[in-house]
Amino acid sequence: MVKVTINAKENGPLIVELDGERLCALCRCGKSEKSPNCDGTHAKSGFKAEASEIKVCD
Numbered sequence: 698m699v700k701v702t703i704n705a706k707e708n709g710p711l712i713v714e715l716d717g718e719r720l721c722a723l724c725r726c727g728k729s730e731k732s733p734n735c736d737g738t739h740a741k742s743g744f745k746a747e748a749s750e751i752k753v754c755d
């Protein structure tokens with residue numbers, strides 16, 4: 698069975714990992730021009746959010 702983890706980075710994107718390998722970084726600030734992927738704009742936009750981790754399955 699695969700292990701899927703989603704890490705919400707402090708003031709940044711959702712990092713999706715599959716069996717410990719980074720799959721993608723999803724935007725959660727709503728400012729990315731490459732939505733749904735993070736393009737780094739969050740750092741310039743002043744986006745603030747707490748960090749957290751979710752284990753979807755393992």
Ligand code: FES
Pocket residue numbers: 709710711723724725726727728729734735736737738739740
């Ligand atoms: S979280 Fe990085 S651009 Fe939105």
